[in-house]
Amino acid sequence: MQSVLAPNADNFDIGMSWVVFAVFLLLIVITVFDVILQWRSLQPIGRRVQEWSTANPILAALLLCALGALLAHFFGNDIRFATGPNQ
Amino acid sequence: MTPAQIRRDYISVGVLSLTLVVLLVGAFLAFQKTHVLPPATCTLDLQGLPIADADKGLPNHLFVVLGFVAIIAGHVFGRFRNTRWYRLIYAQGPRAFDAHNRALFTLAMAIVFLGVSCALFYEALGVLRVPQGTILQPITYYVRCAIHYDMHPNPAVPSETQFPLLTVLLVVSFCFLFGHWLWYPRSGQEEP
Secondary structure, three states: OHHHEOOOOOOOHHHHHHHHHHHHHHHHHHHHHHHHHHHOOOOOHHHHHHHHHHHOHHHHHHHHHHHHHHHHHHHHOOOOOOOOOOO | OOHHHOOOOHHHHHHHHHHHHHHHHHHHHHHHHHOOOOOOOOOEOOOOOEOOHHHOOOOOOHHHHHHHHHHHHHHHHHOOOOEOOHHHHOOOOOHHHHHHHHHHHHHHHHHHHHHHHHHHHHHHHHHOOOOOOEOOOOHHHHHHHHHHHHHOOOOOOOOOOOOOHHHHHHHHHHHHHHHHHHOOOOOOOEOO
């Protein structure tokens, strides 16, 4: 693990930049797509997801389980910032 | 009905566009702020002393309540979106669009699943609690840390607080979109 040590220990800026970039890029692209669909009066993304989940109930259930686990992980756990190596 | 007679749903376009603007501005500000973070982000203050426990853990749970309200708002918004006017113009639907529609959407879902898988794998590495200072920290640390600096913008004086407007706007936007995309109502206003 030593090889991935950031030059500035304890600084989250690299990881945080990646998270910001990935999350916002995904949401912005999908939202732009949804605006275009609405502008052209085509089926919205929500309706397409609904049809897809109706056609693929097992995959939809798995996706819901994953989302639920993520939400519980982000909001429900009590992990704390470590303040030193291996804490 | 001709294209000239079609009433475009400007309100829905406006709501989605407003959400998009919030996302774009939020992304710009968040990206900008990550590059001015002090060393020892969210673990030590500028004097090298550990930050108080109250500032290291979960953010205010009111954010969760706010998120739930936004999810419900996203669901309700789906009831007011007018779609499928195009069927009045194209009785069979634009053939070129239909031919590629399913394949494109399937590809998009595959990309979403792949992205979620990568995020979960990264998060799994993060919660292994690798040595502090690596880039492999849990995503939840980054999120909490960002909220911390939104509420305590001055690292030199951690007791100084401000209203976390950016956090509130982004929580509302994210949850609104998730509620709208993943909990779309079956009874949306659509032409038969």
